[in-house]
Amino acid sequence: MPSYKLIYFPITALAEPIRFLFSYAGIEFEDERFDRNDWPKLKPTMPFGKVPVLEVDGKKIDQSTAICRYLAKQCGLAGKNDWESLEIDSTVDTIHDVRASIASFHYESNETAKNEKLKATKETVPYYLERLDAQVKKNGGYFVGGSLTWADLVFVGLLDYLNFIMKEDIIEKYENLKQLQKTVEEVPAIKNWIEKRPPAIFSPN
Structure with a gap:
């Protein structure tokens, strides 16, 4: 099982559907919520300077919709056909x-x-x-x-x-x-x- 870390501001917003999917699937994940004041120095370390970012075994990926779709496929919520x-x-x-x-x-x-x-x-x-x-x-x-x-x-x-x-x-x-x-x-x-x-x-x- 890969290790997952979700990186986002300390809010629900775009990260919450991802957190819902992790919870629904029963997949353990690290829910990293950074302080807004730290964002300027974190921003350059993100693939396209945006969050949420999902780290999968240390590999970073962004785009919340793509992340949701990926998790939905893993837990049977991506449609029957x-x-x-x-x-x-x-x-x-x-x-x-x-x-x-x-x-x-x-x-x-x-x-x-x-x-x-x-x-x-x-x-x-x-x-x-x-x-x-x-x-x-x-x-x-x-x-x-x-x-x-x-x-x-x-x-x-x-x-x-x-x-x-x-x-x-x-x-x-x-x-x-x-x-x-x-x-x-x-x-x-x-x-x-x-x-x-x-x-x-x-x-x-």
Whole structure:
């Protein structure tokens, strides 16, 4: 069994779906959360100057979606056939579109631009969530194939970060997505992880 170390800021965000997958699969991993002040000196040591980074037997790899897909294949959450795998990939990309829309205003420092972006986000996000909610309804409570896949873990893993940025529960109006969150958080291995994980230290900006 390879040795795994996940390197990230002391928050949930992009690393949390990876942590969910490790927990679900019962794979031991080192959860290294560095202090934000150390980031400038750590950054040059990362393959493309970004995190999360997964170290597998000392070899570093980045890109959270690729890491999730790799782990999902190992624990049977990557789809029952090529079509399902494609549907999962497509759903995950859509979820990251939602995240990108939310992040674009959050990290904008120019006030005028920030307000413009926030306005766009408030239109874009419900548009996506409505469709994702319908997708879950159609697929028996999950995004794809009527059973748990890594798309479900990505969505629920990112939620508390997205809610923190939006300062609201973004899925409050979406019954199927709310039920999906509950389903994922009740998976014993994930429930166990959520109960014992360190608190996320989000930055105030």
